[in-house]
Amino acid sequence: MTSSTTNIEDAPLKKAWPQWWPYLAVLAFLILFPFLAGLTIGDPSAVEPGAGWLTAVAQRTESGYAKFWQGMLIQIFIWGIFALSYDLLLGFTGILSFGHAMFFGTGAYAVAILIDKHVSWPLGWALAAVILISLMQSIIFGVLSLRVKGVYLAMVTLAFAEMFFILSEAGDFRKYTGADDGLHGFPVPDYLSAADHRTRFYYLALIFFVIVFLAARRLVNSPPGRVMIATRDNEHRATTIGFDTFRYKLIAFVAAGVFAGLAGALSALYNVSITPALLSTDRTIDVLAMTIIGGVGTLVGPITGAVIVQLLGYWLERWFGSSWTLIYGIIFMLIVVFLPYGIIGTLRARSLRLKEGWGRWLKLLGIKSEGDAAFASHTEMDNGDQPPGQS
Amino acid sequence: MKKLWQNNRSLIIALIIFLGAFAAITQSMEAKVWASILLSGITLASLYFLVASGLSLIFGLMDVLNFAHGSIFVLGAYVGLSTYANPRLLFNTLPFFLSLGAGITLARSFGVPFWRLKRTQNKPQWFFWGLIALSLVLITLSLREFPIRAINAFGVTAVGGIVSTAEAQEPMGTMLLRSALLFISGLPFGIALAPREDYQEGSRRNPGRVLLTALILLILGLAILLLRDPGEKFMLGLSVDLRFVLALVLGSLAGALLGAAVEIVLIRPFYGNPVTQLVLTLGLLIALTDVIEGVWGEEGHPPMTPPSLFTEPCRSESLFSWFGEKCRSIDVLGRAFPSYRVFIIFLGILVFSAVGVLLRRSRIGMIIRAGVQDSEMVQVLGINVRRVFTLVFALGSGLAALGGVIAAPFLGVYPAMGGIFQLQAFIAVVIGGMGSYPGAAVGTLILGIARAFGDHFVASGIELPFLETTLRGSPALAKASTVLIMAIVLLVKPAGIFGKKE
CATH class of the missing domain: 1.10.287 (Helix Hairpins)
Structure with a gap:
C-alpha cells in the first residue's frame, strides 16, 4: 500500500508541503489541547482566588474533565506508539507476531523495577536501561523466532511472550516484580507525576509520540525500509535480487521491539502501576485489533486504530456496562469484513x-x-x- | 529397516531423548510413584488431545488458525453442565434455536429466486451482509430482556433439591412470541445463505422435504416449550449416568453446530485470505467470551459430581474388578488413582482411534486427507470441498466441546479455562506438526506428561542420579515447561515432529 507515490509518508517535507498541512493542523491542535480543554471543560472552581490569568488557565487545565481528557490522550499516545511499532512488523515486513506484548510489558517492568526501592536508579538511567534491555531482548528473540515463518512464527512468539508472562507471575521474584499483584506506587519523580502535573506529562508523551512517528517514517522510507516492504510483498523475490531478508526482518523486529519497550515504560510511568496483564496475549490481541482497524501497512492507520479503540472502549463501557466486549467484538468483526484494509487503508484506496x-x-x-x-x-x-x- | 529410519528419523530421535529423560528422572523414584504421575500426564494429554486434534485438522485442511477453539471448549463444558445439573436452561432456550433453524432451512431453499432478480445480481456481497445484519438485528430484538441469569440460577440445583422453576421462567405467551420472532429473523439469514447458482448444492432439493424438515423443527421446538415443566422434572429424575451421557451428547452437539455456523458465516466468505480469517476468529473469541460470561457468570463452577460409576467410596483392586464395584479409585501398583481419570484416558484413546479410522478407512476421510495435501486438486476432481470444510470444522469443534464436558467433573468449569486449553493445544499442534493427526496425538502426549512431571517436580522435588541434593522447581517452571519444550522443538525442527518440510 505504501508503495504508491501519493502517500504522505513517502513524500519529502519540502516538496509536499500541501500534503503535510493536515498533520501539522492535528499537531497544532494537540499542542493547544490542554489550554483549550482547560478553558472549556476545566473546573472553574479549581482556580485559587487572586491568581493571575496565566496561573488560572494552568490551574484549570489540571482539573475536571480537562485533566481526564488529557489522560485519555496520553493513553492514546502510548497505545499509538505501541500499535505503530506493531505495524512495523505486521504491515511493513509481513511478520505476524503474537508476542509483541512481551516488549511492552518488559519495558514497563524494567522501568518500574529499576526505579523501585530495591534498585532505586535515577529515571534517566532507568530509561536508558529500558532501551538497552529491549534492544537485547528483541535481538535475541528476533534471531530465535525469525528462523521460522508464517503461523509458526506466530506460535513461537506467542510461546516466548507466554514465558515472560509466567516469569512475571512467578512467586520466586516477588520481591522485585510483586508476582501476580504487580507493583503499585513505585517512586516516580515528583516533577513527572501524572497525577499532579498532568499537562507536563501530556507534553512529554506528545513529544515522544511525534519523535517515534518521525523515526518510524524515516525507517520506512529508508533503503532498509524499502527492502522490508519488498520482503513483505514477496520474500522469495527479495532474496533472489540479493538481499539477505533475515537481516532486514531483524531490523524491523528490533525497531518494533525498542519502540514497544519505550511505550511500555511510558505506560508504567503514567499509571504508576504494573501488573502481569501487561505481558499477556490479550495486549497483543488489543494491539493487533488497533492495527487492523486502522489500516495495516500505513503509519497513520495504527494510530487511528488506537484512537478508535480507546474511545470506543470508553463509550461502549459507559453505554453498555459489562457486556461492552460483546459489542466491541461484533464491531471489530464488522470492520474486518467491510473495511478489509482498515479505515485509513480503505479511505486511501x-x-x-x-x-x-x-x-x-x-x-x-x-x-x-x-x-x-x-x-x-x-x-x-x-x-x-x-x-x-x-x- | 533403513527406510523406517529415514522416514521417521526425527520421531525416533525424539523418542530416544524422551525415554532417556524419563529414565533419568524416574530412576530414583518408586515404580508406583512414577506410574501414577505418568497416568496423570496421560489424563491431561487426552483432554489436550480432544482440543488439539480439531485445531490440527482445521488448520491442515483449511489453513485457518481458529482462535475461538478454546471458547467452544468452554461452551461445550457449560452446555454439558447445564444438561447435567440444571436442564431448565435448555428447555427455555432450545425452542429458540429450533425455530431459528426452521426459518433458516425454509428460506435457504425458497430464497433461491431472490438471487435471480436482476436488481440483486449487481451487488450480491452488500446484499448478503445486509441480510445477515437484518437478521442479527431481529434476533437481538426478539431476545431483548430475556432473563437468562434468573433461569440459569444454579444455587438451588447444586444441592440436589427440587427446583422451583415457575417464577424464574417467562410466561408461555412471551416465549411463543419470542419463538415466532426468531423464526422470522431466521428468514433473511436463510435467504443470505441460499445458493446463487444452479450447480451449487441444495438448489435442487425436494421442496416437500424442506417443508417437512422445517415443520419438524418447529413442532419439536413447540413441544419442548410446552413440556418444559414436566420435561425438567423428568430429566432431573433420570439416573445420573444417563444424564451424563446426555450431557456428553448435547455438549458436543452444541459445539459441532456452533462450529458449522462459524465456518459458514465467518470463514467461508474469506478463503484464500488467512489473516482475515484469523482476525475474525479473534473477534469471535472476544464476543463469545462475553456471551459465555453473560449467560453462566464469571465466577465458574466447582467440579460437577461424576456419574455413579465413579463415586462409590472404595478402592478397586484392578480395572476389571472396578466394573463391578464402581469404586472412586483404582489401585495402581499400590497407589490409589481416581477412576474417573481412567475414563478420561479411555475416552481419549477411543476418540483417537475412532477419528483415525474415519480418516484412514472412510471415503470422507480419504477426501479430508487428500484435501490436506492439495485442496484445489480435490475440488478440480469434482468433490464439493466446501461441504467437507464445514464438516471438518463441525467435527473439530464437536471434539473440543466433548473435551469440555468430560473435563467438567475433573477440573470444574470456569470461563478462563478455554484460554489455557487453547494455548496448550496450540503448543501441542506446533510440536507435532501443523495439520498432522498423529502429530497432534504425540504433541499432546509429550505436553501432558511433561506437565505432570513438572508438577511433581514442584511439589516434591526430584533426585537426579548425578546430584546430591534434591532439586525442586518453582510453580512457574512447571507452567513454563510446555512452552520451553515447544521452543526447543521448533528451533531444532521448525515444522514440528511430523510436519512436512517447507
Whole structure:
C-alpha cells in the first residue's frame, strides 16, 4: 500500500508541503489541547482566588474533565506508539507476531523495577536501561523466532511472550516484580507525576509520540525500509535480487521491539502501576485489533486504530456496562469484513479511485495528458487485492 | 529397516531423548510413584488431545488458525453442565434455536429466486451482509430482556433439591412470541445463505422435504416449550449416568453446530485470505467470551459430581474388578488413582482411534486427507470441498466441546479455562506438526506428561542420579515447561515432529 507515490509518508517535507498541512493542523491542535480543554471543560472552581490569568488557565487545565481528557490522550499516545511499532512488523515486513506484548510489558517492568526501592536508579538511567534491555531482548528473540515463518512464527512468539508472562507471575521474584499483584506506587519523580502535573506529562508523551512517528517514517522510507516492504510483498523475490531478508526482518523486529519497550515504560510511568496483564496475549490481541482497524501497512492507520479503540472502549463501557466486549467484538468483526484494509487503508484506496476518475474526466475534456491517467490506474493496481501481512 | 529410519528419523530421535529423560528422572523414584504421575500426564494429554486434534485438522485442511477453539471448549463444558445439573436452561432456550433453524432451512431453499432478480445480481456481497445484519438485528430484538441469569440460577440445583422453576421462567405467551420472532429473523439469514447458482448444492432439493424438515423443527421446538415443566422434572429424575451421557451428547452437539455456523458465516466468505480469517476468529473469541460470561457468570463452577460409576467410596483392586464395584479409585501398583481419570484416558484413546479410522478407512476421510495435501486438486476432481470444510470444522469443534464436558467433573468449569486449553493445544499442534493427526496425538502426549512431571517436580522435588541434593522447581517452571519444550522443538525442527518440510 505504501508503495504508491501519493502517500504522505513517502513524500519529502519540502516538496509536499500541501500534503503535510493536515498533520501539522492535528499537531497544532494537540499542542493547544490542554489550554483549550482547560478553558472549556476545566473546573472553574479549581482556580485559587487572586491568581493571575496565566496561573488560572494552568490551574484549570489540571482539573475536571480537562485533566481526564488529557489522560485519555496520553493513553492514546502510548497505545499509538505501541500499535505503530506493531505495524512495523505486521504491515511493513509481513511478520505476524503474537508476542509483541512481551516488549511492552518488559519495558514497563524494567522501568518500574529499576526505579523501585530495591534498585532505586535515577529515571534517566532507568530509561536508558529500558532501551538497552529491549534492544537485547528483541535481538535475541528476533534471531530465535525469525528462523521460522508464517503461523509458526506466530506460535513461537506467542510461546516466548507466554514465558515472560509466567516469569512475571512467578512467586520466586516477588520481591522485585510483586508476582501476580504487580507493583503499585513505585517512586516516580515528583516533577513527572501524572497525577499532579498532568499537562507536563501530556507534553512529554506528545513529544515522544511525534519523535517515534518521525523515526518510524524515516525507517520506512529508508533503503532498509524499502527492502522490508519488498520482503513483505514477496520474500522469495527479495532474496533472489540479493538481499539477505533475515537481516532486514531483524531490523524491523528490533525497531518494533525498542519502540514497544519505550511505550511500555511510558505506560508504567503514567499509571504508576504494573501488573502481569501487561505481558499477556490479550495486549497483543488489543494491539493487533488497533492495527487492523486502522489500516495495516500505513503509519497513520495504527494510530487511528488506537484512537478508535480507546474511545470506543470508553463509550461502549459507559453505554453498555459489562457486556461492552460483546459489542466491541461484533464491531471489530464488522470492520474486518467491510473495511478489509482498515479505515485509513480503505479511505486511501477510495481517494485514489476518486483521483483516477477525476483524471479520466479531465482527459475527456482534453486538459490532462494520457500518461497521468495511466499512472493513476497503475497506482490503483499497487493497492490491489493482496493484503499485506500475509505470509 | 533403513527406510523406517529415514522416514521417521526425527520421531525416533525424539523418542530416544524422551525415554532417556524419563529414565533419568524416574530412576530414583518408586515404580508406583512414577506410574501414577505418568497416568496423570496421560489424563491431561487426552483432554489436550480432544482440543488439539480439531485445531490440527482445521488448520491442515483449511489453513485457518481458529482462535475461538478454546471458547467452544468452554461452551461445550457449560452446555454439558447445564444438561447435567440444571436442564431448565435448555428447555427455555432450545425452542429458540429450533425455530431459528426452521426459518433458516425454509428460506435457504425458497430464497433461491431472490438471487435471480436482476436488481440483486449487481451487488450480491452488500446484499448478503445486509441480510445477515437484518437478521442479527431481529434476533437481538426478539431476545431483548430475556432473563437468562434468573433461569440459569444454579444455587438451588447444586444441592440436589427440587427446583422451583415457575417464577424464574417467562410466561408461555412471551416465549411463543419470542419463538415466532426468531423464526422470522431466521428468514433473511436463510435467504443470505441460499445458493446463487444452479450447480451449487441444495438448489435442487425436494421442496416437500424442506417443508417437512422445517415443520419438524418447529413442532419439536413447540413441544419442548410446552413440556418444559414436566420435561425438567423428568430429566432431573433420570439416573445420573444417563444424564451424563446426555450431557456428553448435547455438549458436543452444541459445539459441532456452533462450529458449522462459524465456518459458514465467518470463514467461508474469506478463503484464500488467512489473516482475515484469523482476525475474525479473534473477534469471535472476544464476543463469545462475553456471551459465555453473560449467560453462566464469571465466577465458574466447582467440579460437577461424576456419574455413579465413579463415586462409590472404595478402592478397586484392578480395572476389571472396578466394573463391578464402581469404586472412586483404582489401585495402581499400590497407589490409589481416581477412576474417573481412567475414563478420561479411555475416552481419549477411543476418540483417537475412532477419528483415525474415519480418516484412514472412510471415503470422507480419504477426501479430508487428500484435501490436506492439495485442496484445489480435490475440488478440480469434482468433490464439493466446501461441504467437507464445514464438516471438518463441525467435527473439530464437536471434539473440543466433548473435551469440555468430560473435563467438567475433573477440573470444574470456569470461563478462563478455554484460554489455557487453547494455548496448550496450540503448543501441542506446533510440536507435532501443523495439520498432522498423529502429530497432534504425540504433541499432546509429550505436553501432558511433561506437565505432570513438572508438577511433581514442584511439589516434591526430584533426585537426579548425578546430584546430591534434591532439586525442586518453582510453580512457574512447571507452567513454563510446555512452552520451553515447544521452543526447543521448533528451533531444532521448525515444522514440528511430523510436519512436512517447507
